[in-house]
Amino acid sequence: MNETAKLKAGCQTFTWEMLGKAWTGNADDLLAAIAAAGYAGIEITDTMIPPYADRPQDFARALETHGLTLVAFACGSSSGFTEADALEADLAMVDRALRFTAHFPGAILSLGSATIMSPGPLDDKFAVAGRFYNGAGELGRVVGVDVAVHPSSHHDTLLSSRADYDRIMALLDPALVGWVPDTGHILRGGQDILDTLRTYQDRIRYLHLKDVDAGGHWRMLGQGICNLKGVIDIVAAGPNFNGWLVLEEESDIAAADPAAAVRANRETLRRAGI
Template sequence: MNGVSSIQNKTLKVGCQTFTWEMLGNKWSGGPDDLLHAIAGAGYAGIEITDTMIGDYFGKPAAFASALKSHGLTLVAYACGSDSGFTEPSALADDLASVDRALEFVVQFPGALLSYGSATIMNPGPIDDKFKVAAEFYNSAGERGKRAGVEVALHPSSHHNTLLGTRADYDRIMALTDPALIGWVPDTGHILRGRMDILDTIRTYLGRVRYLHLKDVDTSGKWAMLGEGVCDTRAIVDLVAGAPNFNGWLVLEEESDTAAADPAAGVRRNRETMRRLVA
């Protein structure tokens, strides 16, 4: 089984997110071809690659498509962030210009999404204003994506200074963004680190789910290898599989110390774990 299975009569495809390598910072000296080799070799069917890890392939969609094909991989999503945290009004025009550039790349990969990371507090100021700017960014990015024929989704996180870390934050950004323009990439690890009722949170916004990030944490919220923490992966996949706009992709993303010591081994181990968790 090369990254494909089924549940509730719905085909599921298993992809890998490249942040496992990105989190190493300067300790990682490889390139995107090394990522493709490791991910394909571990048995994944697809890849979600970040703007940091795309390297020289950005602006060269034909070359990247060829590299993906040679490894038997599909581009699930292109994930982007910004130094502005999407909360600085002075950066909004530049952030939206970067959306246009990203869309020019992603549109060459039918079915791939453009995913935008969590709005983040970069400077002091009223929280209301930061939510307003973040919502304007996400909605405007979604409008651009709709014109280009590319779905755009937001991906909240639990990292330092995130604006979108608690259930109240999720409720607020969902209320401020247009479900017709912006989808959602729920991340099990980040939701659990936000101390939310994960099944209720996903069920509440099930219609906005486009694909799923699977990670695990222990009872303290520390990152754990998939299947070694508190995440009820099977129950979550069962729920998401019924989402009306879910595209079938389960994207494994690993941030634990174990994976940091050897990313290729970590993502390979997660792929094997996934085979046991979801038949």
């Protein structure tokens, strides 16, 4: 995947989800706002999918109405995917999510960042996370859906620094589990983003595009330190990259008006030729 013309722009719904109870809309409102902003695809979370959680055919029709493709279905767990006694329940959740995702050809199941939820040795946390992600990948192979991990830099994440990335990648079977790099989270983790992307380029399935300033504060795309062209050039050359650039916005501007923020980010990407 080397040609800019093959790149496609999607939008992640966390921009609205982060508002919590201040957001009173539903999945249909998200589809309308994302389509109106000029995106071709959507990544939606398990929290934001209602009222379509058990109605994949109806969701497919809603996507078609708005001219959108489901890029990915994203899931998390209160276990942080690091609690051994929750492993069975977490994999059962994955199985249900995969069966939903399987209705959408090419869609990926994106699994949230392993997170520390209780005291205990980090070795044990990494071991459980590795078992979980690989187990999810095995389930994905059964139903024909790619599974990928999305590390983050949020509070108590297990996956923030380059050392964390190296450690989890060593535990994951690349034939079973891909990677959704997130530019904002990589930068907030103090990493050399271009080196990290090059090192694990063959694991990249799609990309989350966000921006931060030098202090790690969220900024609108193009207003921070993210080397947009450098990032896209590396990701687009990845052998398993599917062409989707998924924009996600967590800045104060997005908190004030998420629809306007994702519209502005889409224009930034257009100015970059995408």
